[in-house]
Amino acid sequence: MKLTKEQLDQFHTEGWLLLPELFTAEEVDLLRREAIAIYEQQRPEVWREKSGAPRTAFAAHKYNEAFRLLGAHPRMIEPVEQVFGEKVYLHQYKINAKSAFTGEVWQWHQDYGTWKRDDGMPEPRAMNISIFLDEVMPINGPLMLVPRSHNAGDLKASHDLETTSYPLWTLDEETVSRLVKEGGIVAPTGKAGSMLMFHGNLVHGSAGNITPYPRKIVYLTLNAVSNYIRKPTRAEFIAHQDFAPIEPVDDDALIRLARAQRQAA
Amino acid sequence: MKLTKEQLDQFHTEGWLLLPELFTAEEVDLLRREAIAIYEQQRPEVWREKSGAPRTAFAAHKYNEAFRLLGAHPRMIEPVEQVFGEKVYLHQYKINAKSAFTGEVWQWHQDYGTWKRDDGMPEPRAMNISIFLDEVMPINGPLMLVPRSHNAGDLKASHDLETTSYPLWTLDEETVSRLVKEGGIVAPTGKAGSMLMFHGNLVHGSAGNITPYPRKIVYLTLNAVSNYIRKPTRAEFIAHQDFAPIEPVDDDALIRLARAQRQAA
Numbered sequence: 001m002k003l004t005k006e007q008l009d010q011f012h013t014e015g016w017l018l019l020p021e022l023f024t025a026e027e028v029d030l031l032r033r034e035a036i037a038i039y040e041q042q043r044p045e046v047w048r049e050k051s052g053a054p055r056t057a058f059a060a061h062k063y064n065e066a067f068r069l070l071g072a073h074p075r076m077i078e079p080v081e082q083v084f085g086e087k088v089y090l091h092q093y094k095i096n097a098k099s100a101f102t103g104e105v106w107q108w109h110q111d112y113g114t115w116k117r118d119d120g121m122p123e124p125r126a127m128n129i130s131i132f133l134d135e136v137m138p139i140n141g142p143l144m145l146v147p148r149s150h151n152a153g154d155l156k157a158s159h160d161l162e163t164t165s166y167p168l169w170t171l172d173e174e175t176v177s178r179l180v181k182e183g184g185i186v187a188p189t190g191k192a193g194s195m196l197m198f199h200g201n202l203v204h205g206s207a208g209n210i211t212p213y214p215r216k217i218v219y220l221t222l223n224a225v226s227n228y229i230r231k232p233t234r235a236e237f238i239a240h241q242d243f244a245p246i247e248p249v250d251d252d253a254l255i256r257l258a259r260a261q262r263q264a265a
Numbered sequence: 266m267k268l269t270k271e272q273l274d275q276f277h278t279e280g281w282l283l284l285p286e287l288f289t290a291e292e293v294d295l296l297r298r299e300a301i302a303i304y305e306q307q308r309p310e311v312w313r314e315k316s317g318a319p320r321t322a323f324a325a326h327k328y329n330e331a332f333r334l335l336g337a338h339p340r341m342i343e344p345v346e347q348v349f350g351e352k353v354y355l356h357q358y359k360i361n362a363k364s365a366f367t368g369e370v371w372q373w374h375q376d377y378g379t380w381k382r383d384d385g386m387p388e389p390r391a392m393n394i395s396i397f398l399d400e401v402m403p404i405n406g407p408l409m410l411v412p413r414s415h416n417a418g419d420l421k422a423s424h425d426l427e428t429t430s431y432p433l434w435t436l437d438e439e440t441v442s443r444l445v446k447e448g449g450i451v452a453p454t455g456k457a458g459s460m461l462m463f464h465g466n467l468v469h470g471s472a473g474n475i476t477p478y479p480r481k482i483v484y485l486t487l488n489a490v491s492n493y494i495r496k497p498t499r500a501e502f503i504a505h506q507d508f509a510p511i512e513p514v515d516d517d518a519l520i521r522l523a524r525a526q527r528q529a530a
Contacts, residue, residue, distance in 0.1 A: 101438050105475055138403035139452055144476070173366050177477040185476060187404055207475050210370055211409070211450060212442040 001078040011083065015150035016188070016198035022075050023131065023193035030258040032133045032192070034066040035095050035216055045237050047166065053099040055166060059237040061093050066257055070131070070218065074248040076195065080127045084224040087245030091115065091126055091223040092238065097216055098141045103209030105163065107170040111221065112200035113157045114169050119239045120231025124200040126223035132194045133216040138187060141209035143196065148183040150199035171203065179203055266343040276348065280415035281453070281463035287340050288396065288458035295523040297398045297457070299331045300360050300481055310502050312431065318364040320431060324502040326358050331522055335396070335483065339513040341460065342487070345392045349489040352510035356380065356391055356488040357503065362481055363406045368474030370428065372435040376486065377465035378422045379434050384504045385496025389465040391488035397459045398481035403452060406474035408461065413448040415464035436468060444468055
């Protein structure tokens with residue numbers, strides 16, 4: 001799994017890259033079933049919207065075998081190692097629900113702002129990865145990205161503890177307007193199994209979802225090992241402190257698990 | 266201004282029809298400027314979101330010359346008369362703001378439900394018209410329609426007085442899921458000046474808008490004169506009681522006003 005020169009160029013210029021249907025329907029079906037089962041659990045890693053619907057589940061690689069394999073999958077890891085030129089570890093691992101009918105907003109923000117302020121991460125050498133577990137459509141609250149905004153550096157932000165159930169360092173309207181005027185907005189869409197990579201400083205957000213179509217994505221942060229966090233303040237299940245480089249599993253690991261589950265059923 | 270047989274067929278089968286760029290840039294620029302000026306006024310017809318941003322302005326045809334001309338414009342009136350086979354009057358006239366950054370949700374609903382319950386309208390022989398004052402994009406909270414749902418009749422609804430600043434008879438998730446399974450969802454987009462017509466029983470809603478792009482639309486209801494409302498309960502500026510048929514103005518009336526304003530400037 002190697003990115004082409006064109007793909008690398010797009011990532012560096014625009015700040016994002018979509019790899020359509022990188023995972024197969026069989027692999028994604030397994031992950032989707034497991035995600036739904038995780039959301040039904042009452043545990044501190046599962047956070048909910050004001051409505052009670054799931055918003056995100058943290059650190060599923062630590063308590064779910066399918067998500068453990070995904071978190072070390074070579075199709076995900078290798079492109080990121082290629083960009084950073086070194087091994088990576090898992091800084092954060094979430095399954096974001098954006099539930100049907102009630103999925104709430106994520107306000108405009110940069111992720112590196114949070115990693116720096118809350119976790120003491122030295123540089124924006126960590127990659128955001130979104131793996132679609134449902135089809136992402138224009139109408140079910142896709143991630144919206146401001147292309148090229150990763151060049152704007154670490155922008156002034158305010159800690160929003162009010163708007164939603166998730167505390168977030170958000171950008172002001174003037175800053176977002178200026179960056180959108182320069183770069184526009186893209187909302188990459190695609191079938192389940194697609195993977196979106198984007199820069200830790202890329203400005204992004206997502207609107208609410210009022211459709212009957214849920215929009216679950218796995219949302220991971222892969223940090224370059226040399227860029228490990230220096231001043232953790234958040235719980236270990238939110239910002240991990242195991243800085244050992246990920247050793248990729250076999251490419252067919254998820255498929256084998258899916259087939260083993262079917263035989264056992 | 267006559268609809269073709271294909272256009273009429275689409276309206277009757279799908280419940281909606283988009284007429285791209287029916288009004289010119291010059292006409293829409295005038296209306297957009299006037300809408301912004303109206304939103305700045307403190308008056309009972311201008312309703313606001315919880316954030317203070319404008320949500321909608323009622324009955325602008327009664328206090329604004331440009332919107333008076335739009336409300337009697339032959340390019341809007343004639344297609345509706347053609348569908349109903351009789352003259353029409355203005356039942357409701359709103360300019361919906363869906364403001365940049367803060368524009369709120371409109372939950373899933375049918376408009377005829379409100380007209381029947383609150384206004385005593387005998388039949389769903391009233392047409393919803395949306396005229397785009399800004400470009401409507403997939404990302405700035407476009408109207409979402411459930412095609413063919415106008416055949417489902419008048420569906421059970423609950424009066425939502427909580428979710429937003431506007432009281433609305435909304436549909437439950439089970440009903441919306443069933444209708445979307447049958448008909449899907451469309452979110453017609455287009456340049457400013459485009460006009461969307463849809464059936465009074467067509468299920469629709471719109472998500473919030475977190476982008477820097479406002480999405481102002483004029484949202485009118487044209488009722489067949491014979492179908493005038495029998496039991497008004499809402500204020501006159503919300504559900505009008507002047508049932509006189511609209512006499513269309515000249516096709517160039519808006520252009521002439523725009524040019525007169527420019528000369529006076």
